[in-house]
Amino acid sequence: MARTLVNVPKVAKQGEVVEIKAMIAHPMETGYRIGPNGSNIARDIIRRFTCTYNGEEVFSADLFPAVSANPFIAFTLVATTSGTIDFTWTDDAGKTQTASATITVN
Amino acid sequence: MHALWRLAAVAVAAVCGIVSAAGIEDGEKRSGFDFMAPATQALQADDMSNPGMLWVLQGEQLWQQAQGRADVACSGCHNDARQTMRGVAARYPAFDAATGRPIDLAGRINSCRAERQQAEPLAPESDALLALTAYVTHQSRGMPITPATDARLARFRDNGRRLFQSRIGQLDLSCASCHDDNWGKRLGGSVIPQAHPTGYPLYRLEWQTVGSLQRRLRNCMIGVRAEPFAFGAAELVDLELHLMDRARGLLIETPAVRP
Amino acid sequence: MHEDPLRAYAGLVGRRQFLRAGMTGLLVISLPRWAVARPSLDEAIRTFTGGANVLDGRVRLDLPPLVENGNAVGITVVAESPMTEDDHVRRIAVFNEKNPEANVVVFHLRPRSGHAMVSTRIRLATSQVVVAVAEMSDGSFWSSRASAIVTLAACIEDLS
Known part of the structure; x- marks a missing residue:
């Protein structure tokens, strides 16, 4: 079950700069923690976040263990045309989770 | 070793100023929200950045998923939670006739799973149980806590009050020692809140995840070096009954954020 | 736990x-x-810039000066830029002084970002300095630094 929360304005004026917020449930295990048996807890983090707007990549981020659990990222985009904004999170194992939202531009 | 603990207890007692017994006066009742830094308050206030909302959203999905041998979803009986669950959490724990004991919301969800869905119980602190509990409680957000008036709950609530006031652990502190008598003062860098369970399940920054009131109560017991009650223990539900009575009138905040 | x-x-x-x-x-x-x-803060920044000179200004890092819990510290970085094809912010990177790793996050922006403004939540192991560095489309680097005091929770969970 994808556990993501994205916020994209439903409607925007052409050329308007809109704020986007994206969050995903993930422990962002740093790899520096010690488990109860004294051994290291293996690193498991979201390594990369990308946002595409009608298929074109418009924003991305490289994440390190210092990003908090359940990573939250807010950024801005210029509303150009109506369409779909897609979000992809990729973890250390290369596994991806996605979310998407539509925006109407007039 | 024993002498060392005695020394530690004396030190903590000195810091807390245990001799004062102010308690919480009428009109002074305040949610833990009020004691937080503005940045932490902002985190809770915006649903788009409150990480607890991830669990609420998961709960919304689980509510509609058929479960167990009965192949029925929560929504199969209870329909739209936004209507049917509104106000429910504000009056929990409730009296459970089947066991003759109070039951908390997570307990009710698991008993529903067993009886109606014929499904395995969800583990304490599992994401699924926290998500469903958070989703149901979220339907009461903004509503005042109004404990159930069922007379059969009285003796369990009394037991909860007794537990709240009983000194425990190697530090020999009761819940009341800090949260009635010394709220608003500092323990290390943290302000001691009044310990009202207004926002559970809540996202605690210390946990980096959502957790239940029982997890928090067990934390406190470990904090005073006492043997914590097990998850699901009757004592923890009795304590919750007392805490909800004590918090009467405060508004449900689920999912709250706390440091 | x-x-x-x-x-x-x-x-x-x-x-x-x-x-x-x-x-x-x-x-x-x-x-x-x-x-x-772990590389020092300055070494990590040098790796990011490829040794280029880093100037003060044009970028602002907002970080709360007093942090209740270092597990989630909200930060915002804003860089002054018209965000046009000819003149925009390419990357904004955040570094810390005392965590186990110096890197925190690197954001990749484009003219279509509209503004050079990003927010996220980061972990701070202890009281320390945090630096944001913006790389402009002309290849120049600008930075802003801020420090936070991280208090520790009084009641932490058991370790068993």
Whole structure:
């Protein structure tokens, strides 16, 4: 079950700069923690976040263990045309989770 | 070793100023929200950045998923939670006739799973149980806590009050020692809140995840070096009954954020 | 529950300062691999910029000066830029002084970002300096630094 929360304005004026917020449930295990048996807890983090707007990549981020659990990222985009904004999170194992939202531009 | 603990207890007692017994006066009742830094308050206030909302959203999905041998979803009986669950959490724990004991919301969800869905119980602190509990409680957000008036709950609530006031652990502190008598003062860098369970399940920054009131109560017991009650223990539900009575009138905040 | 490594790390810093007084030899033995291996704040920034000169200004890092819990510290970075094809911010990177790793996050922006403004939540193991560096489309680098005092929670969970 994808556990993501994205916020994209439903409607925007052409050329308007809109704020986007994206969050995903993930422990962002740093790899520096010690488990109860004294051994290291293996690193498991979201390594990369990308946002595409009608298929074109418009924003991305490289994440390190210092990003908090359940990573939250807010950024801005210029509303150009109506369409779909897609979000992809990729973890250390290369596994991806996605979310998407539509925006109407007039 | 024993002498060392005695020394530690004396030190903590000195810091807390245990001799004062102010308690919480009428009109002074305040949610833990009020004691937080503005940045932490902002985190809770915006649903788009409150990480607890991830669990609420998961709960919304689980509510509609058929479960167990009965192949029925929560929504199969209870329909739209936004209507049917509104106000429910504000009056929990409730009296459970089947066991003759109070039951908390997570307990009710698991008993529903067993009886109606014929499904395995969800583990304490599992994401699924926290998500469903958070989703149901979220339907009461903004509503005042109004404990159930069922007379059969009285003796369990009394037991909860007794537990709240009983000194425990190697530090020999009761819940009341800090949260009635010394709220608003500092323990290390943290302000001691009044310990009202207004926002559970809540996202605690210390946990980096959502957790239940029982997890928090067990934390406190470990904090005073006492043997914590097990998850699901009757004592923890009795304590919750007392805490909800004590918090009467405060508004449900689920999912709250706390440091 | 597991021991929180960040907290363990925070404790380590105090120990380090203590040991520095006269037990330097022991210090090296007692530190975990990563605590010795991590590049300094300046080294990490140099790696990001490729050694280019980093100027003060044009970018602002907002970081709360007093943090209740270092596990989630909200930050916002804003860079002054028209965000046009000819003149925009390419990357904004955030670095820390005292975590086990110096890198925090690198954002990749485009003219279509509209504004050069990003927010996220980061972990701070202890009180320290955080630096944001913006790379402009003309290849120049600009930075802003801020520091935060991180308080520790009074009641932490058991380690069993």
